[in-house]
Amino acid sequence: MNPTTLPARRHAARNATLATALGWVVAFAVLAGLPLLLTADSHKFYIELLSKVMIMAIFALSLQLLIGYTGLVSLGHAAYFAMAAYATAMLAPQSGPGNGWVLLAGALAASAALALVVGALVLRTRGVYFIMVTLAFAQMVYFVFHDTKVAGGSDGTYIYFRPEFPVPGEHLLTVNDPMHFYWLVWLGLVATVAVLMLVLRSRFGHALVGIRHNEQRMRAAGYATYRYQLGAFVAGGLLAGLAGFLYAIQFGFVNPEIASWHQSGNAMLMVILGGVGSLAGAVLGAFSFVLLAEWFSTLTKHWQLLMGGFIIVAVALLPRGLVSLPSVLRHGRRRRRNGDAGSGTGEAPAEPRSHTEAA
Amino acid sequence: SASAQTAAPAAGAPAGGKIKVGFMLPYTGTYAALGNAIENGFRMYVQQQGGKLGGREIEYFKVDDESDPAKAPENATKLVKRDQVDVVVGTVHSGVQMGIVKVAKENNTLLIIPNAGVDEATGPLCGPNIFRTSFSNWQPGYAMGQVLGERGLKKVVTLTWKYAAGEQSVKGFKEAFEAKGGKVVKELSLPFPNVEFQALITEVASLKPDAVFVFFAGGGAVKFVKDWAAAGLKDKIPLYGSGFLTDGTLEAQGNAAQGLETTLHYADGLTNARDKNFRLDYAKTYKLQPDVYAVQGYDAAQLLAAGATAVKGDMTRKADLYKAMGGARIDSPRGTFTLSKAHNPVQDFYLRKVDGRENKVSSVAVKALADPARGCRL
Amino acid sequence: MNAPATTILEAQQLTRRFGGLTAVAGVDLTLALHEIHAVIGTNGAGKSTLINMLSGELPASSGRLRLKGEDVTGWSQPRLARHGVGRSYQRNNIFLPLTVRENCRLAAQSRAQRAWRLWESAQGCRTAATLADEAMERAGLEHLADRRASDLAHGQKRQLEVAMCLATQPVALLLDEPLAGMGAEESARMLALLRGLREGHAILLVEHDMDAVFSVADRITVMVNGAVIATGSPEAIRTNHEVQVAYLGEEEDEAA
Amino acid sequence: MDIVSFLIQCLNSVQYGLLLFLVASGLTLIFGIMGVINLAHGSFYMLGAYLAFTLAGLTGNLFIAIPLGIVLAVAFGYVLEWAFFSYLYERDHLQQVLMTYGLILVFEELRSILVGDDVHGVQVPALLDGALPIGNDMTYPVYRLFISAVCLVVALAMYYVIRRTRLGMMIRAGATNREMVQSLGINITVLYRFVFALGVALAVLAGMIAAPVSSVYPGMGAQVLIVCFVVVVIGGIGSVKGALVASLLLGFVDTFGKVFWQEAAGVLIYLLMAVILLWKPQGLFKAG
Amino acid sequence: MNQQNPAAAAAAPMIEATGINAWYGSSHVLRDIDFTVGAGETVGLLGRNGMGKSTLLRTLLGHVRQRQGRIVVAGREVSRAQPFEVARLGVAYVPEGRGIFPSLSVRENLLMAARKGCHGRNDWDEARVLDLFPRLKERLSHGGQQLSGGEQQMLSIGRALMTNPDCLVLDEATEGLAPRIVREIWAVIATVRATGIASVVVDRNFRSVLAHADRAVVLEKGRVVLSGPASDLAGKPEALDRYLGV
Ligand SMILES: Nc1ncnc2c1ncn2[C@@H]1O[C@H](COP(=O)(O)OP(=O)(O)OP(=O)(O)O)[C@@H](O)[C@H]1O
Ligand SMILES: Nc1ncnc2c1ncn2[C@@H]1O[C@H](COP(=O)(O)OP(=O)(O)OP(=O)(O)O)[C@@H](O)[C@H]1O
């Protein structure tokens, strides 16, 4: 699916939507089922790894909303991730487990508030300038955590007790059990995808896509684009906050580096690698980025060579990211070179000109 | 050199199988050379024991920590949970170390720190399963403070990277130096790993101190020493530092480093037989000169051996294992050392002077210096 | 004087400077309901800049703007647009990667934004769909509805440009050379459309096609170098000597 | 601060600023003017430093190594553009981000495999190995003055070529409309390949010239990369003059920031960038 | 007025294209088109919106990658050539949408294109172009982005002339120009024609086209449906009505 192309033919669109929905259901079912296979003690690690990958997927999804749908290429997205993680660490009681729901609310509020303030300022700039100003603000956040003693300075700080998630009546979730935590993250991912899908099919989402392609025209049509963009920016920050919160409770350790530009850069790479303008792309990007690095590093100590090579090959062969792999395989590479100038900057969505081709 | 030994599919190792050692070290990035040296040292000792410790063979697992603290907990988890190692050996970078300590404590996995000096690891975060064969950041600084205090210097400026290793090093220095009646008149710093020193060098010169004390390492150390000399201050204001300033960097520093004095727990030109053999073997095995990092790796293996031998290879007898390790006397190339209550080496600190390509020992700055282990409740 | 009753948009002494250049110098202009008001003038006379100011896209350096009697000087473009000021662009300004229908739908959706209704599907928005279909039909684009805008020929893009303006249901239409790039047939169709729209709208038409201008305009304003040199009925303008010299050229050779 | 120290600090600022400009100049060309987001620029800088180390070792003199290195760099850049960049122009800029990130990883590992991970120094050429006394107890190395001179020459040459020559106009034109440039009879493919190579050569030159003062170490490229982007962006993308002014500005802010406001030394350049861009969203000197 | 240009008959054709087919993706836009422009000849290209006029021009100039057929320009086969090679054979292009370089000033837009013609011809220089478009003279240091639509159009034509072409390809070159300027443009085309420069003109005003061209070609859905001397076509209102909708 690719909501960048607001569906063309109703009929085809409905089929595509169905196929997409089915794809997500299957993917989530597989993810939910995996722990049932990974039961051995030594498999615990893989459960945790998958949890972490899903957290990164949430993070990438939150950025996809900005990059892929709103055209706001932020290189400071780690700031909101880190803000939530730090908020979690600082709100968590020292003496015993905290209430997870309360911490979650605190973390999300903190990251959304930060995104609101930063967004209100950075949205004055565009393009590469926007990239760099978001980076600048993220670096400021980084240095605040790094150079002041609010939360352990450069050493970072610990969450000594994993929070509990009381469900009315009982304590269904105890995240000390990696399995429970896994499902908590799973739930987070499902919720994120669902919310984003809803947002993107709404008028708000369509307006964002319009703004991404031509902001001037949207203003001429009567959209107060600044408010839309700010809304998207805060939503992106909020979801990044969800990822940051989950990260903090998974590892119980936060360090300024999670706010560094490397972290922001990684999220951006996941989005691009997977495919700009596609939710599945963000998830795919996160999974492949983390898991491949994982795998390559078991092969050789020069694993980054493999990673670099993989990325280069992916860019060369899959201009629309990993999500386009199936369609590229299907259509062969016949039209890879066809993209005639005039069709714009290559910002074309993942299913280019399928209608003209059918014509 | 030691080739990559990688994770076998994790399966519950049968008792009496191999001891699983997990290296969590930087194999890429700025500290890659240090990570390699540590691994080399470790492997060499094991080799010398015929590949066995406590009667059991050793199986290695490796994770590249990339010196990235953000990935530290996850990477450490890899070794602990996926590979289910008996002992984690790592790492170089203090920030990453904090993450490893956290994971080790949570899982009660044996951890041997072969470099990172972050004071907390053997301070507030100390634990029965956490050991260090290197130093605490406080230590080399303290030793230098002692030396300069005894030399009767009064007015000293400090200069460092603003992060754990630098700040703690300066703290140690200040403690000793001011106890001896000196005064640190100004503490200058710049963000890690910034290497634009010129402004600060000028600032130091304008303060006209009796001496400066610095902490820098690796590429930054090379550049600092060269900039210092180029600014014409080398013969005007004496420059002192903790040993990392001139370790593994002399080739690059060239003339600019000649005559510099530093304090560290290791030096060139030590006279003990242990060191002579170590150096010969190392040079033979790896076609490289060993450095302090190799020594620390070597000693990490020795410390593990001490424990493994005591429990006859049964790594599940944790209490006995830790007890034996805590009480071990390590016959290190640096000279014999024991461990403090908090499991940090109680060791001699040498005053060294750069001579050609060597950090020649000139004297023992402080004998059997123990980290105060503030905040440790062991 | 019953002008105020039907005046929709009114510019008073609008001026715009770019550095040392005064692109629009103290222009007074009114757009009345049920009227097509053409603005013609030499290249670089400031017609597009005027439209930019009337639509709020560019702030005026000085002067005032009134919409239905209300002072709207300094209003943002989106706000003016929501109050009924719509414009088309001289140079295509469309959503290239989207289909023609989506282009129009997005424009139309601005009539019913309701962004907070996240649970509602945009496709399900009747208002937008109807307005979009209507706009496409009026501009003669129905057969191209599912084409990507980037795949259109130039003239078709020009049609889309106008369709998008129509889709926002403006009361005041500011059209910047809507006929440019259109073939004879499409031009004729567009003119018919304009005549049809005259009822219920106030239209400002910037155009260099004199046949077209003289055939539909109720009133014509002529600009040269930022200033208005003449304004009046088509006949008056056609015979105005100054206009002849500055804009039309001495003799018209093939105008009908 | 007394007047002498103040003057010396000013000198330091200018010197650091100029060095920054030298490193950023190649980025101005490739990113600012050609419009390619090139994260691998830092790697080219690192490549230069290692080339200086290797070639100076082989030839015994940095001044022989530099021209040699530049020739190699141009050839390298030319091939690189052909292999990895030529098909990216018509794609989304973000593809370039990904591609150049992949290249960073590859370069970094190749370096590790070929030259190892050790820190190296490069000898200052004997000719320039002197120092000038400043004030009572400081000296100023002649080599640093030499670097400054090179920077100024590069800045002037770049400004001239890009602003004043037809070649410069073609390059700038190509960034916005390749098809039209072709229609004017210009072989944009070769032109851009060549300009890219030139950008690489500038980075390599910067790395080689800076090697004696900066030393040569793994990861040195990453450190300098972000600062270079900051320079190019603050100055206004594509503006040589802007890059020069921004470099000097950063030089001053960084130098005096370290002295007067240590706690914020790290954050200062970002603060500066944020303030400037919020005030002038297109940078100080918008090109064109 | 419509007499054959004497230069046209003498030399080899400027552009000779046979069996041209072109595609965008899988949509087949041009079908078996034969198209010739004699040396010094002015050819008008007509057709409704979207019939393939621009595509034909862009194909001849090498901009459309998916193409078939044989194209010879100034005696050289360029069927698979790159656009810059075609341009160097003396073909200058004024594209629809103008293609002004926004980041270059007006003067730079002109200067970067300046070039001697194939036969060493050098009649057009900055001064002459500015004489033709005095409006541009006042805007010389302005950025291309800041020009009004018509000014951009002038600049685009001026820029093409700066290459001293043997053949001028004008795609809707009068779009957005004031009537007076339009007349000047047609005068330029006439001048150009008189100096033996060939041109291909696409313009919405078919009367002007027929008045100034030697020959005209009408396209419909990517095929040539009508072609012949301009004067002949002018006398066939019913055909024009059918294919152009007038
Ligand atoms: N952003 C700008 N910066 C500087 N000058 C500008 C800018 N926009 C327009 N101008 C100048 O202002 C003058 C008026 O331009 P405008 O586009 O309004 O003319 P116009 O009447 O629409 O002309 P045309 O009929 O050619 O479209 C022109 O000379 C143009 O160069
Ligand atoms: N980049 C493109 N991708 C796909 N189809 C295209 C593209 N450009 C044009 N087309 C289609 O090709 C056909 C011919 O277009 P072309 O631009 O050649 O027409 P034209 O005769 O020049 O029309 P106009 O008078 O409007 O400029 C049209 O149906 C158009 O929709």
Ligand SMILES: CC(C)C[C@H](N)C(=O)O
């Ligand atoms: C000496 C250095 C290599 C120490 C290391 N930088 C640390 O973080 O502790």
Ligand SMILES: [Mg+2]
């Ligand atoms: Mg205009």
Ligand SMILES: [Mg+2]
């Ligand atoms: Mg056309």
